[in-house]
Amino acid sequence: MRIVADTGRCIGAAVCALAVPEVFDQDPVEATVVVLDPAPPPETHEAVREAVERCPSGALRVDGSTVSART
Template sequence: MLVTIDQDKCCGAGSCVLAAPDVFDQRDEDGIVVLLDARPPADLHQAVKDAADVCPAAAIRLDHA
Protein backbone atom coordinates (compact mmCIF):
# COMPACT_ATOMS: atom_id res chain seq x y z
CA MET A 1 0.00 0.00 0.00
CA LEU A 2 1.20 3.48 -0.91
CA VAL A 3 -0.36 6.39 0.96
CA THR A 4 -0.37 9.92 -0.43
CA ILE A 5 -1.96 13.02 0.99
CA ASP A 6 -3.12 16.29 -0.49
CA GLN A 7 -2.34 18.93 2.10
CA ASP A 8 -4.22 21.53 0.04
CA LYS A 9 -7.46 19.57 0.54
CA CYS A 10 -6.91 18.87 4.23
CA CYS A 11 -9.29 20.72 6.55
CA GLY A 12 -7.49 19.73 9.75
CA ALA A 13 -10.26 17.59 11.21
CA GLY A 14 -7.77 15.11 12.68
CA SER A 15 -9.86 12.03 11.92
CA CYS A 16 -6.90 10.35 10.23
CA VAL A 17 -4.69 10.81 13.30
CA LEU A 18 -7.33 9.22 15.51
CA ALA A 19 -7.74 6.27 13.14
CA ALA A 20 -4.05 5.66 12.34
CA PRO A 21 -1.68 7.62 14.62
CA ASP A 22 1.36 5.65 13.45
CA VAL A 23 0.80 6.84 9.88
CA PHE A 24 -0.66 10.35 10.23
CA ASP A 25 0.05 13.39 12.38
CA GLN A 26 -0.94 17.06 12.25
CA ARG A 27 1.12 20.23 12.05
CA ASP A 28 1.00 22.16 15.30
CA GLU A 29 0.45 25.54 13.68
CA ASP A 30 -2.63 24.73 11.57
CA GLY A 31 -3.66 21.10 12.05
CA ILE A 32 -2.88 20.09 8.46
CA VAL A 33 -2.10 16.41 7.99
CA VAL A 34 1.50 15.16 7.96
CA LEU A 35 2.28 11.74 6.53
CA LEU A 36 4.58 9.75 8.81
CA ASP A 37 4.73 6.51 6.80
CA ALA A 38 3.92 6.37 3.08
CA ARG A 39 4.28 2.58 3.02
CA PRO A 40 2.80 1.35 6.29
CA PRO A 41 3.16 -2.30 7.31
CA ALA A 42 0.34 -4.72 6.56
CA ASP A 43 -0.92 -4.71 10.14
CA LEU A 44 -1.79 -1.00 9.76
CA HIS A 45 -3.57 -1.25 6.39
CA GLN A 46 -7.06 -1.50 7.86
CA ALA A 47 -6.49 1.51 10.10
CA VAL A 48 -5.20 3.50 7.10
CA LYS A 49 -8.24 2.48 5.05
CA ASP A 50 -10.47 3.59 7.92
CA ALA A 51 -8.62 6.93 8.05
CA ALA A 52 -9.15 7.48 4.33
CA ASP A 53 -12.83 6.57 4.66
CA VAL A 54 -13.49 9.06 7.47
CA CYS A 55 -11.48 11.95 5.99
CA PRO A 56 -14.09 14.69 5.42
CA ALA A 57 -11.95 16.37 2.75
CA ALA A 58 -10.93 13.20 0.86
CA ALA A 59 -7.30 14.27 1.25
CA ILE A 60 -5.93 10.71 1.59
CA ARG A 61 -5.25 8.54 -1.42
CA LEU A 62 -4.42 4.84 -1.23
CA ASP A 63 -2.74 2.91 -4.01
CA HIS A 64 -2.62 -0.84 -3.64
CA ALA A 65 0.61 -1.61 -5.44
Protein backbone atom coordinates (compact mmCIF):
# COMPACT_ATOMS: atom_id res chain seq x y z
CA MET A 1 0.00 0.00 0.00
CA ARG A 2 1.24 3.45 -0.91
CA ILE A 3 -0.69 6.60 0.00
CA VAL A 4 -0.74 9.58 -2.32
CA ALA A 5 -2.12 12.97 -1.25
CA ASP A 6 -3.11 15.92 -3.42
CA THR A 7 -2.60 18.85 -1.05
CA GLY A 8 -3.98 21.26 -3.65
CA ARG A 9 -7.29 19.44 -3.45
CA CYS A 10 -7.33 19.02 0.35
CA ILE A 11 -9.87 21.19 2.21
CA GLY A 12 -8.44 20.55 5.67
CA ALA A 13 -11.39 18.59 7.06
CA ALA A 14 -8.97 16.40 9.06
CA VAL A 15 -11.06 13.25 8.63
CA CYS A 16 -7.92 11.29 7.82
CA ALA A 17 -5.87 12.70 10.71
CA LEU A 18 -8.64 11.92 13.18
CA ALA A 19 -9.11 8.40 11.80
CA VAL A 20 -5.47 7.31 11.58
CA PRO A 21 -3.22 9.82 13.38
CA GLU A 22 -0.18 7.58 13.08
CA VAL A 23 -0.40 7.87 9.28
CA PHE A 24 -1.98 11.30 8.64
CA ASP A 25 -1.57 14.78 10.13
CA GLN A 26 -2.30 18.35 9.10
CA ASP A 27 0.13 21.07 8.16
CA PRO A 28 -0.03 23.64 10.99
CA VAL A 29 -0.03 26.60 8.60
CA GLU A 30 -1.91 25.41 5.52
CA ALA A 31 -4.19 22.93 7.38
CA THR A 32 -3.76 20.47 4.50
CA VAL A 33 -3.01 16.79 4.83
CA VAL A 34 0.48 15.58 5.67
CA VAL A 35 1.15 11.90 5.07
CA LEU A 36 3.40 10.81 7.93
CA ASP A 37 3.83 7.28 6.61
CA PRO A 38 3.22 6.89 2.85
CA ALA A 39 3.75 3.11 3.13
CA PRO A 40 2.00 2.27 6.40
CA PRO A 41 2.19 -1.12 8.12
CA PRO A 42 -0.39 -3.78 7.28
CA GLU A 43 -2.22 -3.43 10.59
CA THR A 44 -3.32 0.09 9.55
CA HIS A 45 -4.46 -0.74 6.00
CA GLU A 46 -8.15 -1.16 6.77
CA ALA A 47 -8.30 2.12 8.71
CA VAL A 48 -6.31 3.92 6.00
CA ARG A 49 -8.65 2.69 3.26
CA GLU A 50 -11.64 3.88 5.28
CA ALA A 51 -10.03 7.30 5.83
CA VAL A 52 -9.31 7.58 2.09
CA GLU A 53 -12.92 6.69 1.24
CA ARG A 54 -14.23 9.27 3.73
CA CYS A 55 -12.05 12.13 2.52
CA PRO A 56 -14.63 14.79 1.56
CA SER A 57 -12.42 16.41 -1.08
CA GLY A 58 -11.06 13.20 -2.61
CA ALA A 59 -7.51 14.39 -1.95
CA LEU A 60 -6.25 10.94 -0.95
CA ARG A 61 -5.73 7.74 -2.85
CA VAL A 62 -4.06 4.41 -2.37
CA ASP A 63 -1.83 3.41 -5.28
CA GLY A 64 -2.62 0.02 -6.72
CA SER A 65 -6.02 -0.11 -5.05
CA THR A 66 -9.62 0.23 -6.12
CA VAL A 67 -9.91 3.03 -3.56
CA SER A 68 -9.00 6.28 -5.27
CA ALA A 69 -9.61 10.01 -5.21
CA ARG A 70 -12.88 11.18 -6.71
CA THR A 71 -12.36 12.54 -10.20
